[in-house]
Amino acid sequence: MKEVIENPASWDAVAVAYDSGARARTEPFSTAAIAWAGLGPDADVLDVACGPGTTTLLIAPHVRSVHAVDFSPGMIEVLQAHARGAANITATIGDGQALAFTANRFAAAFSMFGLVFFPDPVAGLRELLRVVRPGGQVFISCWVPFAQSPMMQVFGEAMRIANPPDPDAPPRPPPAWDTAEQLSGGLREAGFVDVEVRKLANEQSVRDGDHFWAEASGNIAVAHLRQRKGEAWPAIEAKVLAHLRPRLHGGATLAMPGLLGRGVKPQ
Ligand SMILES: C[S@@+](CC[C@H](N)C(=O)[O-])C[C@H]1O[C@@H](n2cnc3c(N)ncnc32)[C@H](O)[C@@H]1O
Structure with a gap:
């Protein structure tokens, strides 16, 4: 999975689906970070790993300029389509x-x-530290462990049906950060001060099982599995939907909590 995640082409493949589903799920974190930053109209800001422009599009009306960077040309293309007409957004492909x-x-x-x-x-944090001015703020976010996230648990159930775990396979490595201690530790290790991490409950509504699974197509693990399974995929999806339809019948509100961290560059 590491090779998939670190390949821009994997993100290109889900850019449109991510934009139409996941973007609305992550927007509350961008909104909270923007409010926390309290920037004025003369601020120049940077959005790294910008995706389809989740933060960029929300902050652009309130600041002088936004530079958006992502290593996926597909994500940059989607962002540019949204940003048409916004003279203060510059989007570039980069690591x-x-x-x-x-x-x-x-x-x-x-x-x-x-x-x-x-x-x-x-290394990504050190780059953010380098490019903000002294006293400037950096905001980052991550999800909490799946076991503490009802939305991620439903996703995990669906994925176990789509791809039953091999009991002999080594356990998947955990994400780089999924706790407040790790997030604040990373910020401090990179050289930030005044580090603070907030948890957001992020309640999200899901219409039904079909809606949930259609949105999941914007997840690169699902996209990669679909590609690997080839002709077997429609039968796999039918099994997943047979589980999800009764599970989410009538719709549901599911928390998808995450952590928002802020660090300040020393003066
Ligand atoms: C889960 S999406 C997040 C998009 C957006 N920031 C949001 O909050 O919705 C992760 C993004 O990170 C980008 N990405 C991953 N590795 C990257 C790297 N080394 N340099 C730049 N972008 C990267 C992907 O292309 C993808 O757009």
Whole structure:
């Protein structure tokens, strides 16, 4: 899975589906980070691992400029389609671990649900530290462990049906960060001060099983599995839907909690 996650083409393949489903699920974290940052209209900001523009599109009306960076050309293309007409948005393809910006350039930087996918997330944080000016803020986010997330638990059930775990396979490595201690530890290790992490409950509504599974197609693990299973996929999906339809009959409100961390560059 590591090779899949670290390949921009995997993200290209889900860019449109991510935009139409997952973007609305992660927006509350961008909204909370933007409110926390309290930036004025003269601020220049950076959004790394911007995806289809989740944070960029929300913050652009309130600041002077937004530079959005993602290593997936497909994600940048979707963002550009949304941003048409917004003169203060610049979107470029680039690796978040080696940013093409001079030091001390931005008032604030955001990387929402992005750094956890980097081979070296702390290297990504050090780049954010480098490009914000002294006193500038950096915001990052990650999910809590699946066991503490009702939405992720339903997703996990569906994935176990789609791809029953091999009892002999080594356990999957945990994500780089999924606790407040790890998130704040990463920020401090990279050199940030005044580090604070907040947990957001993020209640989300789901219409039904079909809606849930259609949205899941924006997840790169599902997209990768579909590609691997080839002709077997329709039968697999039928089994997944047979589980999800009664499970989510009549709709549901499911919490999808996550952590939002903020660090400040020392003066
Ligand atoms: C889960 S999406 C998050 C998108 C958006 N920030 C949001 O909150 O909805 C993760 C994004 O990280 C990007 N990404 C992963 N590794 C990257 C890297 N090394 N450099 C830049 N972008 C990367 C992916 O292309 C994808 O758009």
